[in-house]
Amino acid sequence: MAKEDCDQTEKGSRGQSNSVVWCEQRQGRITSSNLGSVFNRKETTPPDNLVKVLCGYISFDNRFVKLGRDHEPAARNVAVEKSASQSTNHHQHGADRAVDNCVTTTLESNCCSHTDHKGSTTAWWRVDLDQLTTINAITIYYRAQYPHRFAGYQLYVSNSTSSPQDGVLCFEDISTTRDEVQMVVTHQCPYVCQYVTVYNYRNNQKRHDWYDDYAVLELCEVQVWGCPVGRYGDGKCDSVCSGNCxxxxxxxxxxxxxxxxxxxxxxxxxxxxxxxxxxxxxxxxxxxxxxxxxxxxxxxxxxx
Structure with a gap:
């Protein structure tokens, strides 16, 4: 880790178990608090649960991911490996990492995009689908344990890029507590568009005290379920819409x-x-x- 990252982690992890940074930095590491569990495990005890604890395993078996999986066989993820951009870059975590077909939600996995977190009042991320596309739904995987940064985000679909808030507002997060923010979520968004944009902002007076001070986006994957205009199908979009449509x-x-x-x-x-x-x-x-x-x-x- 760079010195800047070390200083930020030390400051952000004060309070230990009450700090989301502390929880994240412990993932995949053997620390003084879990060393005993490693040494004292009996050979007859399966290691599965211990490995899950050490790696910070998070289950994605919830109704929102199920909704995305239900759509997956019927329409395809048209965002994979498409051109993506974002307002700023934090180190090497560019916008394309949110369309690389990797749904791991830790920054260390190198699967997540990340905008700069210093002083920004707005942040945006956008994918270009290359052509007009009929969308059914959009699934977002956000960086685990950072709901205070994701909270308040907006989801737009558009056919132009003159402004991050161009087009139609599909969804806006209005969570009033940290626990209400869904970190893996599928939104129904039945529109025709070429661009999908995730946008967030922070006012001088934050909407809620638990919000992060600055506008930051850490998107680990954005899946856009749909087909090019004029086509539909079983994950391949290989059928043609009726000429009477x-x-x-x-x-x-x-x-x-x-x-x-x-x-x-x-x-x-x-x-x-x-x-x-x-x-x-x-x-x-x-x-x-x-x-x-x-x-x-x-x-x-x-x-x-």
């Missing part, structure tokens, strides 16, 4: 159309609007006429 776009998982071209309706816009609808225009879902119904003249042949 308006703009050729559909749900990246199911292939269902968001809207139909005129005169069509149904889940995949496979049915024609009724003849009695004015201009053959009807509702996408049920086929009910959008406007007035027209009178259909029926000729009846009279016979003797």
């Amino acid at each position: 308006l703009g050729g776009n559909c749900n990246a998982t199911t292939g269902d159309c968001f809207y139909c071209v005129p005169q069509q309706y149904g889940i995949k816009c496979e049915m024609e609007c009724p003849l009695n609808c004015l201009d053959r225009l009807c509702e996408n879902i049920d086929g009910n006429c959008s406007g007035k119904e027209r009178q259909i003249e029926v000729s009846v042949a009279l016979t003797d």
Whole structure:
């Protein structure tokens, strides 16, 4: 560790077990407080639990990760190895580390991006998906044990990069306590976009006393579940949306159309609007006429 990092760790870890820095720096190290557990372990006792304790094992079996896993087979992670950028770099922890397909949430793993933590009032991270993409959900893995830095973040999707807050706000964290901040979380974000941005800020008067003083982002992985516009499928995005979908776009998982071209309706816009609808225009879902119904003249042949 550099002297700067050592000084920061010493200052941040005062209070020991009450300090998140102290907890993180103990991960993967044998210290005076756990040395006894190593020497006193019986040969007949399986080492699994002891290894987990020493390595700071964190279970990801929660409902938010399950939601991300449920989406994984249906749409693919379109952010992997795409071009990423961020407001500043902390040492070697560049933006691309959040799209390297590594979900380990410790800085020592070299899997996490990290913006500079000195004096910043705003911080942002962005991935360019290369093309317009239909998104279902976005999963974020944040650096473990640093909720005070992640808290208050915002998630945006956009088609431009003139400002970190361009586009549509998909989510904003409003946690009121440290424990409420979800460090691994999946957000539903059903939009079409090319860029995904994570943004955070700190006001002169912090929103909560437990917030970090400065705006910092430490993203270990950002997974964007979706498909390029016009495609959907089973993790490969190898199926083409129906030509009756308006703009050729559909749900990246199911292939269902968001809207139909005129005169069509149904889940995949496979049915024609009724003849009695004015201009053959009807509702996408049920086929009910959008406007007035027209009178259909029926000729009846009279016979003797």
